[in-house]
Amino acid sequence: MGNLYDRPNGPSTGAIAVANQIPLNQQAAQAGPLPATLSLVAATETVMPNPNNTTVPLQITLPPDTPNEQAILLLVASGYIKTTAAGNITIKLYSGTSLTVGSDTLLGSSGAIAQNSASAPFWALAHLIYDSVSGKLTGKIEFFVNGTIVAAVAVSNTLTGISNSSNPVASFLLSFTSSGAAGGTPTTVSLAKFSVG
DSSP states (O other), X not given: OGGGGOOSBOOOSSOSXXXXXXXXXXXXXXXXXXXXXXXXXXXXXXXXXXXXXXXXXXXXXXXXXXXXXXXXXXXEEEEEEXXXXXXXXXXXXXXXXXXXXXXXXXXXXXXXXXXXXXXXXXXXXXXEEEETTTTEEEEEXXXXXXXXXXXXXXXXXXXXSOOTTSSSSXXXXXXXXXXXXXXXXXXXXXXXXXXXX
């Protein structure tokens, strides 16, 4: 299915703000932010930064006033993780816009998956739905890390206050933790795909 999983809403090249958007009739100066690479050199949870503007997270958003409301949406993230020491990998999906761990709403976690000095692909899939009447965004999420399937479960926290006229309706970002990561034993995360729609 490969590229069929590419959804219409991917990450932008910079912060989601008018000042960072390319004006009409002007050629873009920066390449797209994917694939994005993160080097973990400590065993702390780290939000994936935008490679074109590392002061903001790499995030994807649901735009307003679209036919996405009351439709099943697919959020897709995939890439590989390379560890250089014994330890566990944890991937988390959040709704929010901050690089600060814990300041956004957790939607799901892979839990700690062993990946001892190995390289392996990963993916995260979330089936989401929202509507402006209930004001909720909810769904299910599942992960695949180092050959381990983390069964689909309902999102950890249903988002409230959702409206199809909000800009954006919702934003999503990923964090990674590698318990074996250190200065001499880094973990490399490469995020090739990250989109929703």
